[in-house]
Amino acid sequence: MNKPTLDPELEQRLENIRLFADYLPAALIIHCLEDLSIVYMNKPGLERIGTTLEELQNMSQEQYYIRFFNEEDSNDYVPKIVQIVKSGTDDHVSYFQQVRVPLQKEWQMYVSNTKVFYRDENGRATHLITVAGMLDPVHHITSKVNRVMEEINFLRNNNNSFLKLTKREKEVLKYTALGKNSGEIAALLCISSTTADTHRRNIRSKLNLKNNYEAVKFAQAYSLI
Template identity: 40%
Template structure:
């Protein structure tokens, strides 16, 4: 079933006004139809970067997200955008880093995005959101930091079930292990016997499948224990 074109005069006027300045902005401008999950508008710069045109983007529907965006980050920012829309609060926005590429043969390009509600219908229900996507220079130091954050987020998602299985005492011991404390020091700090500390350490290593002190430190850092 085809989606009828937007006929709302107020919405059309807002988009037309945006078009007048979009080429002067240092960011790609995208307007999404929340109801159809499709692109309603993208500034010409964005179309050039993706090597496509607005009609083709509209015709893609939800496939647009899977074609151009790295799913590794979508798990992080899409739920936050949905919460923003459901909350329907004025002036709030969601900011996020994400990677985009025109084709699978092209390298990923980092962007800093910010999304907020752009338009509401007569009942006050959000129908469209607007996103500004600012390209991050390839040589910029932020690329290395964002890559580290991405790896950490991937690690968190893969190991959150393990962290949930740790007892409170095991988390305390894990914190001290991450800080490099030995068993005797842990026993004094936690006011427990050194034998008990040894048992906790063994159980933690088994649960984490840790083979080195690096594995322990990485886990403790990822879950903000140290």
């Protein structure tokens, strides 16, 4: 891939970045907004994800994100980045990212900060700069963030199934998660035990529940209890 010709001022900014970026205790990435291709990544970032700048620059945007990131996370932070690009301000966006790194089975949690790196003579944003640092996996804050991300992923993966529940089925799910049997649920909702049983069967089918623990997990994730 041929190296694109850059604006002299942009090239000077990149040269300034290169002078110190490899000394940062975090990944530093410069993206071209036109196609989100990577113009530059410092040595700590490249080493962390086990690749080279040349390899990254020869990847398509889709290949890059599928290989290294949980693409569902982008639904949360991309709109915020779009907003700062359009705003014409010097604001930045902070967000969490799940990153796949070599020899690690589980996602590694990073906190990233992105802002516009360069605007052309017309004020149009052309490049973004991002600094991404890995959260210490044994830190208590990381544990809390991981729990939140697990819940977010659970909601993403199960939202369509949960939306199939009727209002009454959500009430029955709530009491099921609280350990109530069909007779107790029937008394609380002023319905028959047979109807309560039917609701519970429908809930198990719609949510593919295998045990009461999974019912509790749904009830907690959707704030029923």
